[in-house]
Amino acid sequence: MSQPTQSDATTHWTPTHGAPYRPVPYRPERMPAAESLARAAELRERMARRRTVRQFSADPVPEQVVRDAIACAATAPSGAHQQPWTFVLVKDPEVRRRIRAAAEAEERLSYEGRLGEEWLAALRPLGTDEVKPHLTDAPQLIVVFQQRHWLGEDGSRRKHYYVDESVGIAVGMLLSALHLSGLAALVHTPSPMRFLREVLGRPANEKAFAVIPVGYPAPECEVPDLVRKSLDQIVVEI
Numbered sequence: 001m002s003q004p005t006q007s008d009a010t011t012h013w014t015p016t017h018g019a020p021y022r023p024v025p026y027r028p029e030r031m032p033a034a035e036s037l038a039r040a041a042e043l044r045e046r047m048a049r050r051r052t053v054r055q056f057s058a059d060p061v062p063e064q065v066v067r068d069a070i071a072c073a074a075t076a077p078s079g080a081h082q083q084p085w086t087f088v089l090v091k092d093p094e095v096r097r098r099i100r101a102a103a104e105a106e107e108r109l110s111y112e113g114r115l116g117e118e119w120l121a122a123l124r125p126l127g128t129d130e131v132k133p134h135l136t137d138a139p140q141l142i143v144v145f146q147q148r149h150w151l152g153e154d155g156s157r158r159k160h161y162y163v164d165e166s167v168g169i170a171v172g173m174l175l176s177a178l179h180l181s182g183l184a185a186l187v188h189t190p191s192p193m194r195f196l197r198e199v200l201g202r203p204a205n206e207k208a209f210a211v212i213p214v215g216y217p218a219p220e221c222e223v224p225d226l227v228r229k230s231l232d233q234i235v236v237e238i
């Protein structure tokens, strides 16, 4: 009987398309309310301290922490459990240099006018520009790809459902896992991102979703002074 959770890297997924429904018991222990409250308050406080970092130290990171964070992301829910994601972990400095050169070429066109005044105005408080040192300074990049459809070894295809939503949720879980494990990250979306599929040799069914540099903040790191919306601005209780 298969297990309802997957904690072991040796478990290997194979396509379940068309397989019959096969339920297994799921009986997690219920957490006492007092413990829930304490954990939620602590988590809220720790998550509030997450910031997007754009100035990285070159210090290496414990590689298993990054792999564990990707494993956390891979527990994300996904449309029809199709898990339409690929995480490419780029450590090779030469490949990171190529990604930086291609990203900066796109970003230069964007900041020189392709974005338009409204988009540039939205970015102004963040202090970003076309120079992207994080792509070569951070010791690792996680390039996340969406699998727009399933591609069999014989070239057959099957539709994937809710790909944007599924990959977005997985990336949220990845960022949380990295932060709670003590690492800093940035979601970088150079637009357009087609070059990433070419540089990283990914197949035609994959579309780049984001480049996520991972590492430690540089000693001189600064972040924009941003205010997050308060709960009463975003929650509607009925």
Ligand SMILES: Cc1cc2nc3c(=O)[nH]c(=O)nc-3n(C[C@H](O)[C@H](O)[C@H](O)COP(=O)(O)O)c2cc1C
Residues within 6 Å of the ligand: 050, 051, 052, 053, 054, 126, 128, 186, 187, 188, 189, 190, 223, 226
């Ligand atoms: C989908 C998405 C795309 C983003 N793209 C970029 C980007 O290309 N470059 C960048 O410097 N920051 C990018 N960011 C980071 C945001 O600017 C940042 O999350 C936001 O300003 C809030 O700051 P915080 O993460 O420190 O709370 C992106 C974030 C998201 C979620």
